[in-house]
Amino acid sequence: xxxxxxxxxxxxxxxxxxxxxxxxxxxxxxxxxxxxxxxxxxxxxxxxxxxxxxxxxxxxxxxxxxxxxxxxxxxxxxxxxxxxxxxxxxxxxxxxxxxxxxxxxxxxxxxxxxxxxxxxxxxxxxxxxxxxxxxxxxxxxxxxxxxxxxxxxxxxxxxxxxxxxxxxxxxxxxxxxxxxxxxxxxxxxxxxxxxxxxxxxxxxxxxxxxxxxxxxxxxxxxxxxxxxxxxxxxxxxxxxxxxxxxxxxxxxxxxxxxxxxxxxxxxxxxxxxxxxxxxxxxxxxxxxxxxxxxxxxxxxxxxxxxxxxxxxxxxxxxxxxxxxxxxxxxxxxxxxxxxxxxxxxxxxxxxxxxxxxxxxxxxxxxxxxx
Amino acid sequence: xxxxxxxxxxxxxxxxxxxxxxxxxxxxxxxxxxxxxxxxxxxxxxxxxxxxxxxxxxxxxxxxxxxxxxxxxxxxxxxxxxxxxxxxxxxxxxxxxxxxxxxxxxxxxxxxxxxxxxxxxxxxxxxxxxxxxxxxxxxxxxxxxxxxxxxxxxxxxxxxxxxxxxxxxxxxxxxxxxxxxxxxxxxxxxxxxxxxxxxxxxxxxxxxxxxxxxxxxxxxxxxxxxxxxxxxxxxxxxxxxxxxxxxxxxxxxxxxxxxxxxxxxxxxxxxxxxxxxxxxxxxxxxxxxxxxxxxxxxxxxxxxxxxxxxxxxxxxxxxxxxxxxxxxxxxxxxxxxxxxxxxxxxxxxxxxxxxxxxxxxxxxxxxxxxxxxxxxxxxxxxxxxxxxxxxxxxxxxxxxxxxxxxxxxxxxxxxxxxxxxxxxxxxxx
Numbered sequence: 001x002x003x004x005x006x007x008x009x010x011x012x013x014x015x016x017x018x019x020x021x022x023x024x025x026x027x028x029x030x031x032x033x034x035x036x037x038x039x040x041x042x043x044x045x046x047x048x049x050x051x052x053x054x055x056x057x058x059x060x061x062x063x064x065x066x067x068x069x070x071x072x073x074x075x076x077x078x079x080x081x082x083x084x085x086x087x088x089x090x091x092x093x094x095x096x097x098x099x100x101x102x103x104x105x106x107x108x109x110x111x112x113x114x115x116x117x118x119x120x121x122x123x124x125x126x127x128x129x130x131x132x133x134x135x136x137x138x139x140x141x142x143x144x145x146x147x148x149x150x151x152x153x154x155x156x157x158x159x160x161x162x163x164x165x166x167x168x169x170x171x172x173x174x175x176x177x178x179x180x181x182x183x184x185x186x187x188x189x190x191x192x193x194x195x196x197x198x199x200x201x202x203x204x205x206x207x208x209x210x211x212x213x214x215x216x217x218x219x220x221x222x223x224x225x226x227x228x229x230x231x232x233x234x235x236x237x238x239x240x241x242x243x244x245x246x247x248x249x250x251x252x253x254x255x256x257x258x259x260x261x262x263x264x265x266x267x268x269x270x271x272x273x274x275x276x277x278x279x280x281x282x283x284x285x286x287x288x289x290x291x292x293x294x295x296x297x298x299x300x301x302x303x304x305x306x307x308x309x310x311x312x313x314x315x316x317x318x319x320x321x322x323x324x325x326x327x328x329x330x331x332x333x334x335x336x337x338x339x340x341x342x343x344x345x346x347x348x349x350x351x352x353x354x355x356x357x358x359x360x361x362x363x364x365x366x367x368x369x370x
Numbered sequence: 371x372x373x374x375x376x377x378x379x380x381x382x383x384x385x386x387x388x389x390x391x392x393x394x395x396x397x398x399x400x401x402x403x404x405x406x407x408x409x410x411x412x413x414x415x416x417x418x419x420x421x422x423x424x425x426x427x428x429x430x431x432x433x434x435x436x437x438x439x440x441x442x443x444x445x446x447x448x449x450x451x452x453x454x455x456x457x458x459x460x461x462x463x464x465x466x467x468x469x470x471x472x473x474x475x476x477x478x479x480x481x482x483x484x485x486x487x488x489x490x491x492x493x494x495x496x497x498x499x500x501x502x503x504x505x506x507x508x509x510x511x512x513x514x515x516x517x518x519x520x521x522x523x524x525x526x527x528x529x530x531x532x533x534x535x536x537x538x539x540x541x542x543x544x545x546x547x548x549x550x551x552x553x554x555x556x557x558x559x560x561x562x563x564x565x566x567x568x569x570x571x572x573x574x575x576x577x578x579x580x581x582x583x584x585x586x587x588x589x590x591x592x593x594x595x596x597x598x599x600x601x602x603x604x605x606x607x608x609x610x611x612x613x614x615x616x617x618x619x620x621x622x623x624x625x626x627x628x629x630x631x632x633x634x635x636x637x638x639x640x641x642x643x644x645x646x647x648x649x650x651x652x653x654x655x656x657x658x659x660x661x662x663x664x665x666x667x668x669x670x671x672x673x674x675x676x677x678x679x680x681x682x683x684x685x686x687x688x689x690x691x692x693x694x695x696x697x698x699x700x701x702x703x704x705x706x707x708x709x710x711x712x713x714x715x716x717x718x719x720x721x722x723x724x725x726x727x728x729x730x731x732x733x734x735x736x737x738x739x740x741x742x743x744x745x746x747x748x749x750x751x752x753x754x755x756x757x758x759x760x761x762x763x764x765x766x767x768x769x770x771x772x773x774x775x776x777x778x779x780x781x782x783x784x785x786x787x788x789x790x791x792x793x794x795x796x797x798x799x
Binding site for chain 2: 020022023026027030033034037038040041042065087090091092093109114115116117118119120121122123124125126127128129130131133134136137140143144147156157158159160161162163164165166167168169171172175176178179183184186187190191194195198201202277278279280281282283285286287288289290293294295297298299303304305313316317327330331333334335337341342344
């Protein structure tokens with residue numbers, strides 16, 4: 001292991017990155033741009049929930065319910081009569097839900113019982129269905145509260161006072177952005193995998209084998225070049241998150257840099273492993289997308305938290321560096337956690353970085369001898 | 371015509387030979403989609419489950435114990451720890467050990483049975499993950515509603531909410547997340563496989579220098595594109611068919627519409643990806659760049675697809691972008707055919723948009739290939755135009771000066787003329 005040779009490989013890699021404006025842009029700045037693109041999606045939910053109302057009761061009270069519903073900005077309310085019409089509207093995806101006020105609605109309410117309104121939801125997009133359910137429940141509770149005051153009914157025996165820690169419950173975008181940071185760094189990481197596969201495919205690796213540069217020095221140079229390049233890209237990402245989107249950063253910036261370096265080490269190690277195993281750049285790209293793209297969204301705990309009761313699934317999730325970095329980013333940005341409070345994901349990242357870099361180095365040696 | 375078909379067939383054969391030679395690529399193109407779909411389909415789609423909960427019971431009555439047991443029995447929550455004080459529970463939350471804290475205040479049991487009073491339970495959810503916090507709050511509210519319901523039945527105490535909503539979900543009665551997630555994955559996997567193959571195949575030829583060999587064959591540009599398109603299209607369709615089989619047979623996603631319609635509408639979806647891929651491969655000089663473009667484009671598409679936020683909630687710019695996102699329209703089609711049993715009469719709008727996008731992108735790619743409008747030749751053309759313009763300007767200035775000089779009768783030495791050739795420096799690759 002010679003530092004001088006490693007350094008010359010490092011310089012060579014940097015020259016590769018710097019000489020092409022497109023590669024330069026992709027490695028340093030693309031994480032920030034992709035973060036902007038993904039985050040603007042979470043702009044304040046202006047979309048309305050499309051409803052139709054079928055009033056079978058035709059009383060002042062049912063009309064009052066309809067009016068309060070229409071005056072709510074979250075809903076755009078149409079009218080319907082008949083199940084067939086509702087069904088057609090649902091199949092054609094023109095509405096998210098249909099409300100049916102049964103006959104006798106007003107009588108039941110006035111007698112002090114709870115009256116039921118039927119809601120037919122479009123259950124296909126569960127994201128939309130969940131949103132619709134929440135909004136309608138909130139609306140029904142408000143309406144019920146106003147009505148029980150009006151009719152002077154006794155208060156509900158049990159109430160839940162909910163509170164959202166660290167961020168208000170409306171700050172969906174702010175809560176999402178730290179979790180997106182790991183996935184936007186897949187771009188420079190995948191560039192490393194291709195840098196390795198490229199040398200093999202275009203044959204420049206063979207000329208390198210003839211030089212005194214050893215496998216470890218070669219791999220180390222590549223690793224350091226791409227990890228440091230991606231770390232430079234962390235600054236624009238951090239600026240985009242905190243300044244552009246106003247995500248609070250409550251933790252220690254130095255800790256973020258150190259843990260990000262660890263995360264990148266693990267990811268680039270994984271990428272180099274992929275680059276070693278694959279025979280061509282095309283194969284590398286396909287494998288890298290399978291490992292980083294879809295699992296990055298579905299397995300890293302970005303949307304649904306990881307269900308730890310499912311053992312094989314948890315094992316796969318935990319082998320991905322981004323799973324731990326999602327936890328770390330959320331804790332650092334939003335909770336201001338210290339290293340002691342997140343030693344588990346930090347330790348996991350350390351173990352993973354050693355494991356993946358080691359695996360990358362092992363597979364590389366074998367291929368050099370062939 | 372026959373000759374053209376022959377030439378295309380030759381290229382198609384070559385592409386399949388190449389694909390078959392790289393066993394790993396073949397495995398990742400044909401088997402990995404199924405594997406990934408099965409793995410992730412069984413992992414996701416359960417929704418939020420087993421969130422760690424910390425309970426701070428300051429009442430310690432029978433009623434409070436009943437509440438806690440009910441919370442523990444839900445799918446969404448399980449009790450991880452009992453705290454003595456709120457501060458202690460908050461420390462656990464800070465360390466990420468619990469996601470929800472439920473505080474039962476003293477006097478809870480008495481207030482619950484007293485018709486004049488209203489008992490209160492406090493829920494603190496970890497807002498750093500909004501999916502978790504909203505699920506936790508929702509679950510607690512449901513448990514509270516159950517308790518109220520039981521109380522009304524037991525004691526005849528009035529209440530239970532004045533207006534009760536009864537939800538019935540169509541097409542997906544249990545409001546199961548899985549059909550939603552798994553159809554999304556199907557679209558994403560078809561998307562990534564076809565886009566990568568299309569984007570890398572031309573760039574690869576260029577980077578390895580085999581493009582030059584292809585250029586000297588009688589293969590025309592259109593034939594080249596057709597020959598590159600057909601294998602990708604076939605791979606994409608086979609993928610789609612296999613994965614549809616898996617989601618219908620293995621994951622019990624209903625197939626209420628026609629499979630033929632689904633496959634038919636998959637064609638424009640794949641063609642759009644081939645168009646994008648060809649465009650990318652014409653822009654990028656190396657496969658590394660092509661891959662980065664692919665990833666950036668895929669991120670944009672996923673942002674617009676309605677996977678992260680409902681498509682109706684997107685901001686103005688994103689809303690506009692999402693209209694040209696093929697994945698969004700394809701999602702509507704996949705879910706429409708499988709879950710809703712919709713036919714072409716209902717799905718004509720996304721089908722038309724998808725075909726429009728495919729036509730536009732493929733035409734763009736073809737134009738680009740036809741005119742050779744890659745960045746380098748564009749730069750060269752611009753340079754030439756700039757030099758010509760500069761030269762004309764200088765000539766005009768010289769002529770003007772000469773004219774004024776003649777008018778004033780001043781004899782000036784004739785300025786030397788610019789050289790007639792255009793100096794264009796071509797950068798080495």
